[in-house]
Amino acid sequence: xxxxxxxxxxxxxxxxxxxxxxxxxxxSRIAPLSNLKGNVSISANRKKQNA
Amino acid sequence: xxWKEKFKQFGLPGFILFLIISLFSFYLITNDSELMKDLHLxxxxxxxxxxxxxxxxxxxxxxxxxxxxxxxxxGLFLVGFVSAVLMVKNVIMKTTPSIISPKFDEYESYxxxxxxxxxxxxxxxxxxxxxxxxxxxxxxxxxxxxxxKRIFDLPESQIEFVWYFxxxxxDIELVYxxxxxxxxxxxxxxNSALDMPYVxxxxxAVNSRMELRESPIKQFITVxxxxxxxxxxxxxxxxxxxxxxxNLKEFIYYTSKMILLGTNNRLLRHFKRKKNTGN
Numbered sequence: 001x002x003x004x005x006x007x008x009x010x011x012x013x014x015x016x017x018x019x020x021x022x023x024x025x026x027x028s029r030i031a032p033l034s035n036l037k038g039n040v041s042i043s044a045n046r047k048k049q050n051a
Numbered sequence: 052x053x054w055k056e057k058f059k060q061f062g063l064p065g066f067i068l069f070l071i072i073s074l075f076s077f078y079l080i081t082n083d084s085e086l087m088k089d090l091h092l093x094x095x096x097x098x099x100x101x102x103x104x105x106x107x108x109x110x111x112x113x114x115x116x117x118x119x120x121x122x123x124x125x126g127l128f129l130v131g132f133v134s135a136v137l138m139v140k141n142v143i144m145k146t147t148p149s150i151i152s153p154k155f156d157e158y159e160s161y162x163x164x165x166x167x168x169x170x171x172x173x174x175x176x177x178x179x180x181x182x183x184x185x186x187x188x189x190x191x192x193x194x195x196x197x198x199x200k201r202i203f204d205l206p207e208s209q210i211e212f213v214w215y216f217x218x219x220x221x222d223i224e225l226v227y228x229x230x231x232x233x234x235x236x237x238x239x240x241x242n243s244a245l246d247m248p249y250v251x252x253x254x255x256a257v258n259s260r261m262e263l264r265e266s267p268i269k270q271f272i273t274v275x276x277x278x279x280x281x282x283x284x285x286x287x288x289x290x291x292x293x294x295x296x297x298n299l300k301e302f303i304y305y306t307s308k309m310i311l312l313g314t315n316n317r318l319l320r321h322f323k324r325k326k327n328t329g330n
Contacts, residue, residue, distance in 0.1 A: 010189070011230045012326045015215075015223040015238045017245075024250040024277045027310075030299060031249035033240070033271070038262050042238040044230075 013044040063140060064133050071129075094121045161305075164198055167191040175317045181324070188321045192228060195309070199286055202301045203293050211268075211287040213237055216313070216322055217280045226326050231287060236266040241285050244273050250310060251303065255294050270294050274306040275313070282313030282322060 017040075091114070095104055098121075106114075171187045179187075196212050203210065211231040218224040223241060231237045239262060244252040253272040257263050269291045275283030284306075288294070313319055 010325055010328065011227050013225040013234060013238065014218060015225065015242050017221045017223055017242060019246075020221055021217060021223070021245045021280045022248050023279055024275055025248045027250040027277065029249075030251040030253045030272070030303070031247055033243055033252055033254040034247060036239060036243045036260050036262060037246070038239070040235070040238045040242045042235060044234055 011044070013042055016041040016043070063136060067129075067133055067136070091118050091121070094118075094125065098124070160198060160201060164191075164194045167194045171318065171321075172315075184321055185325065185328070188318070188325065189228065195284070196228070198305060199302070202298050202305060203286075203288065204298075205288065205290065205293060209289045211237070211289065213241065213285045213287070214322060215241055215275075215280075215283045215285060216319065216326075223280075224323070224326050226322060231268075232289070233266045233268055233287075236263050236268050237285065237287055239263065240268070240271045240287075241273065241283075244271075244285075245275075245280065250275055250277055251306070253294065253299075272299075272302065274302075274310060276310045280313075282319055284309065 095117075098104075167187075167190055171184070171191050174184045174187050192212075192214065196210075199212070200207070200210055211229065212227060213231060214226045215223050216226075223245065225234075225238070225241070236257070240254060240257070251272070251274045253270075254260075255270050257266055257268045257271055267289050268287045270288040270293055271285065272288075272294065273283060273285040275281075
């Protein structure tokens with residue numbers, strides 16, 4: 001890969017989460033997503049290119 | 052396609068047998084007179100040895116034995132023919148594609164990815180500048196993306212990647228090289244996947260969820276490490292019906308090595324650093 005890498009192509013966000021993250025204990029199969037949490041507050045931080 | 056499966060199971064010998072049986076039954080239908088005698092006569096015609104010539108005046112027992120012997124000889128010919136065909140088939144089906152086989156390319160790309168990870172790890176050991184390490188981590192992320200793109204056979208525009216790790220107060224920090232089209236939806240999916248104890252979670256019909264009915268994300272799959280969340284990768288596919296049994300198998304195989312990435316503290320620290328530089 002000879003492309004030049006610019007750090008300003010990177011964006012990031014934070015998901016504010018209520019409740020603990022469940023530990024990963026099972027890996028024998030790919031589980032289908034059971035239920036969806038509707039209200040997620042998210043703060044996105046975008047570093048715009050050439051901005 | 053049940054018949055296709057059946058055909059695969061029996062393969063070429065089955066097909067040849069089927070051909071012979073159908074020819075035989077066709078013959079049976081068209082010539083019903085003195086079938087056995089006719090067959091015996093025809094079979095012995097191709098063999099030049101005197102002993103195998105059909106004799107009208109021989110006793111029925113001798114004739115029957117003669118006939119059985121002929122069938123055995125033809126059977127041997129048939130076995131030889133079938134194995135010759137199989138040999139040719141093997142040469143065509145197995146050896147030739149290996150020159151241009153996708154398997155070979157896959158193997159190469161795995162090695163390339165390993166190389167990129169190696170670059171990152173040696174950069175740690177050489178105490179390279181943060182900027183240099185950061186670049187190498189980014190290159191590694193890009194090659195991981197490329198690998199997954201290859202697994203699902205998707206162009207850049209139809210797949211998005213988000214790396215995530217645990218922040219303060221159970222918050223989830225996301226890092227990405229390209230901002231996803233639907234970051235809200237992506238966040239919902241990642242957040243919900245973290246409510247489950249599985250290291251790999253998928254959603255093959257994202258739009259069937261009420262909240263994500265309008266989302267450009269069609270399919271979602273994520274993988275993270277065992278235990279407390281250290282590092283995870285979420286893949287968002289913007290096209291329907293991409294995930295199949297085969298590419299899932301390859302995804303599992305590929306990510307089985309990746310789930311250890313988060314346990315490397317130095318690497319994790321640099322992902323966290325990326326988050327800060329992204330702000």
